[in-house]
Amino acid sequence: MLITGDLVNNGERIGHEGFKKLLGKLVDAGKKVYVTTATHDYNGQGRDENFFSATYYGKHSTSKAEGVYKDELLSLYYDFGPSAASSVHDSGSYSVELQPGYRLIAINDNGNGRSHCGLFEDGFKWLEQEIIKAKNAGETVLLAVHHPVVPPWEVYEKVVEFEMFGGYRQLRELMCKYDIKLIFTGHTHIHGIKKYENAEGKSFYDITTTALVAARGKMRKVVIDKDNNTCDITSIEIDKIKGADLKGKSAYEYRYSLNFVGLLESLLPLVYKDWDKFLERARSVLPVDKFYKHKKIIVWLTKIFTKLKLPSLVKFVEKFNSSKPRKIIKFAFKRLMRIKMLTLARFAGKYCVLTKEDKKALRGQVAIEPLFDVLEHIIPGNPPFTQDDPVYKVFYGVCLRADALLRLVGKDVSFIIKGMHSVAEIADPFLRNTRTGNDDEIHIKLGE
Numbered sequence: 001m002l003i004t005g006d007l008v009n010n011g012e013r014i015g016h017e018g019f020k021k022l023l024g025k026l027v028d029a030g031k032k033v034y035v036t037t038a039t040h041d042y043n044g045q046g047r048d049e050n051f052f053s054a055t056y057y058g059k060h061s062t063s064k065a066e067g068v069y070k071d072e073l074l075s076l077y078y079d080f081g082p083s084a085a086s087s088v089h090d091s092g093s094y095s096v097e098l099q100p101g102y103r104l105i106a107i108n109d110n111g112n113g114r115s116h117c118g119l120f121e122d123g124f125k126w127l128e129q130e131i132i133k134a135k136n137a138g139e140t141v142l143l144a145v146h147h148p149v150v151p152p153w154e155v156y157e158k159v160v161e162f163e164m165f166g167g168y169r170q171l172r173e174l175m176c177k178y179d180i181k182l183i184f185t186g187h188t189h190i191h192g193i194k195k196y197e198n199a200e201g202k203s204f205y206d207i208t209t210t211a212l213v214a215a216r217g218k219m220r221k222v223v224i225d226k227d228n229n230t231c232d233i234t235s236i237e238i239d240k241i242k243g244a245d246l247k248g249k250s251a252y253e254y255r256y257s258l259n260f261v262g263l264l265e266s267l268l269p270l271v272y273k274d275w276d277k278f279l280e281r282a283r284s285v286l287p288v289d290k291f292y293k294h295k296k297i298i299v300w301l302t303k304i305f306t307k308l309k310l311p312s313l314v315k316f317v318e319k320f321n322s323s324k325p326r327k328i329i330k331f332a333f334k335r336l337m338r339i340k341m342l343t344l345a346r347f348a349g350k351y352c353v354l355t356k357e358d359k360k361a362l363r364g365q366v367a368i369e370p371l372f373d374v375l376e377h378i379i380p381g382n383p384p385f386t387q388d389d390p391v392y393k394v395f396y397g398v399c400l401r402a403d404a405l406l407r408l409v410g411k412d413v414s415f416i417i418k419g420m421h422s423v424a425e426i427a428d429p430f431l432r433n434t435r436t437g438n439d440d441e442i443h444i445k446l447g448e
């Protein structure tokens with residue numbers, strides 16, 4: 001069993017202790033357990049940029065808990081990987097034989113906990129030496145690390161590059177150089193299989209597995225066929241949660257109702273249907289008290305804007321303080337929630353070519369439902385549409401139209417997201433699987 005880090009939430013010692021007990025049960029049952037640790041597993045110290053602070057989670061409140069520092073992690077999890085390893089690096093990375101002929105090198109994030117979550121030069125040196133050793137022994141190497149080496153979407157690498165494995169370009173080239181076909185990653189909570197190919201046509205796969213607490217929490221099953229040196233990767237959805245009170249819901253429904261998209265789906269209609277209920281329900285995810293105390297904020301903002309001699313902003317704030325804006329918000333939401341697919345198709349114009357059948361299928365359909373379908377698939381992978389799907393044609397067409405509108409004013413989307421040039425290009429991988437075609441499973445040849 002391989003777990004690629006972020007074992008607890010904020011480096012809580014009590015969390016690690018509880019988790020180790022669970023891992024111990026697996027070991028007692030005869031499983032081999034390999035873990036890596038990552039940024040959520042410790043609290044920052046000194047020059048560390050890690051800002052997590054250990055928290056005790058009570059039923060209705062939180063309080064400060066005892067945390068763990070990075071230099072304790074290796075000894076804390078020594079029995080779950082390093083103790084069986086032939087080599088352990090200072091970073092906590094280790095190289096272990098899984099079965100004769102197969103080796104796992106588990107890379108530990110050893111950066112500063114934020115802007116560089118990866119190995120430093122000595123770590124890379126150790127890693128290359130271990131790979132060479134394994135290759136000389138005729139072993140097939142599998143890698144594991146917490147942060148992604150190939151991003152789930154291009155936009156991820158452009159917007160939050162620091163959320164990639166620190167040194168990901170170097171690691172990609174190392175994998176291509178030594179013909180390592182697989183790396184197992186975590187961090188993003190997303191279920192995805194992504195291929196990387198370098199300029200010389202050498203390639204590997206980054207297999208990322210979703211979080212268990214996600215609405216469609218999944219595990220991966222990896223089976224290696226030694227005779228053919230191939231590997232079959234499948235997914236197992238967690239559809240039962242033993243011992244939990246799911247309040248009559250299925251494991252999926254229960255988790256979905258608590259996940260971000262599920263909360264959003266149940267909360268949004270309340271904005272125009274029942275504002276007070278919306279504020280009450282949103283209390284756990286939004287700074288609701290600020291809504292209630294908005295008058296104080298208004299006074300505060302007015303003072304600042306008056307001091308800065310910005311009369312138009314003062315006027316705007318005063319206007320917002322009247323009851324009108326709430327009505328406008330309610331009205332706007334009501335309209336947004338009822339926008340029809342065919343209205344969007346008209347907006348997309350020539351960028352959305354629909355057949356007669358497409359139009360028939362879309363008649364009367366509101367856009368919000370397939371939009372939530374898209375959001376719901378972000379984490380568990382396998383986006384909901386194909387290019388032939390009329391809903392895809394409309395959504396993609398709207399994005400192309402947005403690109404055309406930007407071009408009209410002499411811009412492209414790079415003025416908002418550096419390095420990206422088209423809204424359609426950003427949206428496409430959220431609408432259909434532009435990765436390998438199936439995020440749940442793949443059959444891979446591990447060597448030539």
Ligand SMILES: [Fe+2]
Pocket residue numbers: 006038039040146186187188
């Ligand atoms: Fe993480």
